[in-house]
Amino acid sequence: MPHSSDSSDSSSFSQSPPPSKQDSSDDVRKVQRREKNRIAAQKSRLRQTQKADTLHLESEDLERQNAALRREIKQLTEEMKHFTSMLNSHEPLCSILTSPPPPPEVLYATHSFHQPHISSPRFQH
Numbered sequence: 001m002p003h004s005s006d007s008s009d010s011s012s013f014s015q016s017p018p019p020s021k022q023d024s025s026d027d028v029r030k031v032q033r034r035e036k037n038r039i040a041a042q043k044s045r046l047r048q049t050q051k052a053d054t055l056h057l058e059s060e061d062l063e064r065q066n067a068a069l070r071r072e073i074k075q076l077t078e079e080m081k082h083f084t085s086m087l088n089s090h091e092p093l094c095s096i097l098t099s100p101p102p103p104p105e106v107l108y109a110t111h112s113f114h115q116p117h118i119s120s121p122r123f124q125h
Contacts, residue, residue, distance in 0.1 A: 099103060
């Protein structure tokens with residue numbers, strides 16, 4: 001007596017027909033696809049981790065640079081305060097600031113400007 005596919009019969013169990021060549025190749029493809037997907041997911045997670053590590057290192061480096069720049073700003077601000085104080089204490093005593101400016105020819109007379117050498121015969125008149 002053939003087995004029926006009636007689900008009410010508890011003694012019977014569903015039997016699938018013997019695997020055909022098509023079913024077996026589909027199973028192989030499915031396993032290969034799953035393996036390929038697993039490897040791709042693994043690589044993706046690795047890239048994400050590497051990117052996060054790189055960003056973390058870059059962040060730490062920028063924090064160090066920021067701290068160094070803040071220290072430099074503080075040092076330069078202190079230096080500026082010092083020089084401003086020195087200038088303020090010097091201004092009332094400065095004879096240059098209290099005297100009238102010298103005429104322009106006096107300012108330029110101290111500078112030596114390059115004069116072309118006129119020993120060449122073609123420059124002589």
